[in-house]
Amino acid sequence: MLHQDDISLVFGGAAGQGIQTIADALVTVLKNNGYAVFSCQEFMSRVRGGSNSSQIRITSERRNAYVRKIDLLFVLDAEALDHLRWRIGEGTTIFAEHDQLGEEDRGRVIDTPLKEFAQKAGHPVYTNSVAVGAVLGVLGLGLEEFNDYLSREFESKGEEVVGRNHDAARLGYEFGVKSAREHHIDITLPTAAEDPASLLLDGTSGLGIGALMAGCGVVSSYPMSPSTGLLTFLAARGRRFGIVVDQAEDEIAAVNAALGASYAGARSLVTTSGGGFALMSEGVSLAGVTELPLVIHIGQRPGPATGLPTRTEQGDLNLALHAGHGDFCRVLLAPGTPAQAIKLMQRAFDIAESYQVPVFVLTDQFMLDSVSMLGDEEIVRLPLQRRVVKTGSDYERYRFTDDGISPRGVPGYGEGIVKVDSHEHDESGHLTENFTIRRKMVGKRLQRLGSLEQEAVPPERIGSDDAAALVVCWGSTRGVVEEALDILQDDNIAALHFSQVFPLHTGLGGMLEGKQVIVLENNATGQFADLLHAVTGRQADRRILKATGEPFAVEEVVEALKGGVAS
Amino acid sequence: MLHQDDISLVFGGAAGQGIQTIADALVTVLKNNGYAVFSCQEFMSRVRGGSNSSQIRITSERRNAYVRKIDLLFVLDAEALDHLRWRIGEGTTIFAEHDQLGEEDRGRVIDTPLKEFAQKAGHPVYTNSVAVGAVLGVLGLGLEEFNDYLSREFESKGEEVVGRNHDAARLGYEFGVKSAREHHIDITLPTAAEDPASLLLDGTSGLGIGALMAGCGVVSSYPMSPSTGLLTFLAARGRRFGIVVDQAEDEIAAVNAALGASYAGARSLVTTSGGGFALMSEGVSLAGVTELPLVIHIGQRPGPATGLPTRTEQGDLNLALHAGHGDFCRVLLAPGTPAQAIKLMQRAFDIAESYQVPVFVLTDQFMLDSVSMLGDEEIVRLPLQRRVVKTGSDYERYRFTDDGISPRGVPGYGEGIVKVDSHEHDESGHLTENFTIRRKMVGKRLQRLGSLEQEAVPPERIGSDDAAALVVCWGSTRGVVEEALDILQDDNIAALHFSQVFPLHTGLGGMLEGKQVIVLENNATGQFADLLHAVTGRQADRRILKATGEPFAVEEVVEALKGGVAS
């Protein structure tokens, strides 16, 4: 069978069988071999069993999207095969242990005795190394990079373990080479033109690095998929970076603790998902009235309620836009790549502090768990500028100013005292029922929206200025749209990717003028299309929506955009 | 001084001084005398002290709005006078005990020795009766109705207490008559053309009666101004009507208990305000995914956060529209009068049960605490139709149907079992990660929006069909807009009042076509104007907004609409 151009490898198996470990190793080894790679995960909400899969793509250009097609499929059990069957095409070569499968599938599948080899190498635990070796053999690559990888990985476990892993890899490798030959698997890989020193980063780690760079001081959160990774990223590095990590008893505690910390001067962060965030709504309102900086990361997953805990969706936009009672300002960012995650996380802290508003970073399971490639030059470090003032003895926290933003003092820094209040308050922060002050305070809190609009990150245009149709997307769908456009090669379609979704940049209306507007988003109703309409008055001509819990596949976006631009 | 047409009486004093008692008595006595009356309250967030006031209007037609002007002002202390000073005009006659006031005010104020008379009648506790008597004297009305009122009110306390109250009333009355004469207070009351048997109802009681009529079975709530009144209304009548009233430990418990009760077959209700409701956001999402009927009353008050706890605002519309993560349907009602409250509360329960969705009833402090007049014919009783089915042994809670609504069984009623689930689930209610079922379930939950739009309560037109300008309002502002239009007598301005704010009625776009659209609402940004724009694509030509914590006054709406319709 012939496999060429971009290659899609998929590993399927039950939770606990190690497919994630296989994918992690392989993607690194491939990168170290100079290939452009991407990987993404889909898994069930269980710890053992079920059917999960990891995709690794080897591409001619750096990519950041999921494809449906599978060139080489490795399944660890029959359930995984069933789970992935709908994606198996003519061009799919399948590997599995025959004795795991039903009779009818065996003919189609190359018998791959992973466990046998592992046992030969000394223990079933080496199955993963066998598997990676086998893949490398099939792909016709060398084993050196993988051997180095194994040496590094198991260094601490001693030479014997390293050696056995090497053995396992070799057994797998030899099997792979042989299979390719015997089964006429003919793979042409894209050119290996990448710098092997490139970075491989998932969305979660991008956010984490951004938070470190931003000088995050306190993170208080309650675990919830898919947002927990950011908490563990920071927990693992907390001591070294002076970050206090507190696992709260619930999300309400988390957001209130973060606000307490913010009041006391720390840059503070909460990370959660839709359901947990819903519980923070009142806290968002507290951030609004107290004018305390706060960064809120929402790793979106399909709702309503518990929904599909480990799947992906962009369904919490409306909630993030409107959570909290009363009128006040907020900012919503939505990185589309790990590099954007690094940058926007820093921006989030900076805007939160400059404007004294809550800033949301919206991601989703797909984005958080996908690993993509980037060069050091893509890692942007923004200046870290704190904006806390030393208070004088006559300090008042809510002093009226021209731009509505009062110099921010914190307790124990200067001669003054700092009073913040969830009630409507006067300039000194004491509660008041004076209607005139109320009116002015409402205005003060809303006034900054103007500057926030002006400072908004403008959408990024992908493709030609003159295209008649614009595919509007936000957050995690950047990669899939970009790739679909590259495939379509249609000068009449370009895209606008929004990495800031609120407030929208002022110049926006103009960009849409005279264009056919196609909004693509990973939710059921088109929440961003509604927002775009609300802000610009422009209805989307067409909405491409998906809310099954899966990310968009490149193929389906191509399909949807093909037939041309007329809707 | 001459007072004619509509009369505005205002009583000002500290919390605990009894001005509310005075107003309650007086409004009833006036009603019993055949006058059209209205009363409203404004008070500080404290139990004793501060400055509160009650307004009573005697009007030529039934009214439902606050006016700034004061004809007769009774203040119980100097602070109250200061508090109300901005509303005192040329035409205001002021009564107060001189020894409560500063030197400079005494000249302007009629010395009114309430406490002295009360003492004469036996005890300072009789001050309220003196005051009411005095007002009746000044107004030139008889004392009989009030004496009857006192007899009824104090019957249980024995004849002596009744007698002393009568004495107090007489002393006040004589003083009032004398003062009117001596100070040339010349009051022409509107014709007393009302049926003395009319009802006087506040918004809270309207909601309560509606809930009783709807067969509400369980209410679980946590106290929060201004929504607590509905809880106490139902608590006082719970046993008689078989309503279980549970004061929850927090709002999260309240909404989850209400959903548990709904699952088990009771019509259930929560009552809260913005901050408490924010905490229920996740519960709303649970209602969405489980398709459980739920009625949520939000008594709005100014936010963000604690804001102004006892004041009024219409600032929680956006939150109610979007609370809860993920996409699902909901309905928002917003009664403008106690009569609408009765009817819409029943409708809320009915829609919640028919469509298996959360239904919101949005009110605000002004509406809840205002007392207006209505006749028995205005009390509409809707058929109470339960829609629970007896289950068969093969019952499945989420059976796919043509309209997306599955017959609703409850546990212990029939041969089947009933499984509801916060996860995405299959027809039987068990959790699933099947993408096809997911897609269908998402569609099922959203599908009913179409019928809900069709069944939406259409807006009520006030004024001529041909008017060039339409004042759009919702909820509690109905009365003030109606009265302002009556005063303006401008054929070019009419109004549309929305008592259902989501989904909006399908025919809506047409009603706005060719009109100048002026949206008036009691919040800072124009949340309903935004919704109107989002739904109809029609931007308001003008927004008349107020977010000081006060309701709109008739005068300011007249003022705003005067200058004609061009913005």
Add this chain to the structure above:
Amino acid sequence: MKEGKKQTANPFDMPQKKMGWCPGCGNYRILDALKGALHESGIDRRELVIVSGIGQAAKTPQYVNANMFNGLHGRALPAALGVKLARPDLVVVAESGDGCMYGEGGNHFLHAIRRNADITVIVHNNMVYGLTKGQASPTSMVGMTTPVQVEGVMLEPFNPLAVALSLGAPFVARASAGDGDQTKDIFKQALAFKGVSVVDVFQPCVVFNKLNTYKWFSEHTFYLDSSHDVTDRTQAIRISLDSERLALGVLYRHEGRETYEELLGAEPAALGEQRLADDELQEVINSFR
């Protein structure tokens, strides 16, 4: 509408369904004990509601052939209360994990006990957050390292029995998943008890909790014997505070308190018929004249 009770078949068994737990997990044993207890208690599965939150433990009712309210993480108890208030005639069990009941839902735990509705509360206490992959739970032992508690758990473990007893819970017990028969028996007692009954069940999580294993539990626990006076609250508290030797069985029971639903006079929600007293309603309306 009683279903025939056969000797062998348990009506609470589900027609075969894939289960989401890991092989070896203590949850299987708790599930078995529960189904056994329900069956032996003669409960009609159609008159039983199992309410749960979210977590591995909270999946339990997915595997029981009875009415189920699988609600939100942390919110099993208020939902169970709602069911009981609307339908005091139903048997209500609230079941979830330690994180769900003592972490996210801690406030409801306190106030559910104060209310004393007739609800059987079963907590699968594996001393870890299982479903979210191994963070500390309120009952995790000090020192246990996790991906969030990288330097080990620092917080004093939550003691559910001592807290329940301090709050005046009338039935407080502890079971251990490894001991099927005893656990079933404790469940039966809890189900039979009128009022709120709290059963904390030690449950090994074989994946994320390498400290509190089947072995650890059997080494650190003992069953209270007949010498224990279950009506002595002070004694029960003393026992509950011992973190070395962990007592199993019923620590405390106090019969005879009226339940919340009794005090409220709650009656089963009317479904078909109109139950409104029109004259009462008119009286309410008339009070506003």
Add this chain to the structure above:
Amino acid sequence: MKEGKKQTANPFDMPQKKMGWCPGCGNYRILDALKGALHESGIDRRELVIVSGIGQAAKTPQYVNANMFNGLHGRALPAALGVKLARPDLVVVAESGDGCMYGEGGNHFLHAIRRNADITVIVHNNMVYGLTKGQASPTSMVGMTTPVQVEGVMLEPFNPLAVALSLGAPFVARASAGDGDQTKDIFKQALAFKGVSVVDVFQPCVVFNKLNTYKWFSEHTFYLDSSHDVTDRTQAIRISLDSERLALGVLYRHEGRETYEELLGAEPAALGEQRLADDELQEVINSFR
């Protein structure tokens, strides 16, 4: 930056402000005791943060000339924790009413105690919801009627001391607003204590609680004397469970436990300067190659 400590003037006094409490309310006495204790403890008002929730009690910091975080109803404790984690060098007091701390905020009460951050928790316990006009609070006595509890309170009162002790709180005390000097003294001990200190203060609400008056409190309380061993937890629990004779004073104290912020190694948030270790950061980035 110490302010001069004069004998008479208390730096915590506010320049005259209107106060929102009713005449005769117990809150005034608690406020006085608090300001006295703060002053006599030599605390610099600029290094003190008083965090509160919402309610009458929660207005306290509005009347103290010191840093204030007047947050949400029920959420004083997590906000106080946040302050302490960001600025372990500040003195942090969390103060609110019984409804706020034990009702809406009950879960935080549990877990704040488990954390043992160095926070002084003061609860004005008037056994009623004052600000919202007289509904039952978690500590209301059974039988008290209110506009919501029309047939009288039915729930077992929440026992904050017993619960705190069950959770291993290292400092647990009860005071009574009527007794100014003793209350001040208890506050001073609590402020001086390193770790979480819980002080429940009986507070008459002269408007909505006609049962638990100044007189009632003085008749039903007594002060623990020197014969009480404050290090005996079992004894403290026994005392806390007595609902007839209500003990005042410090029931329990256990010195020497490390605080949460110490265990975490929390340091004061950097404000002016950049504190990022660039090489550390590069190392993190390199780990993704």
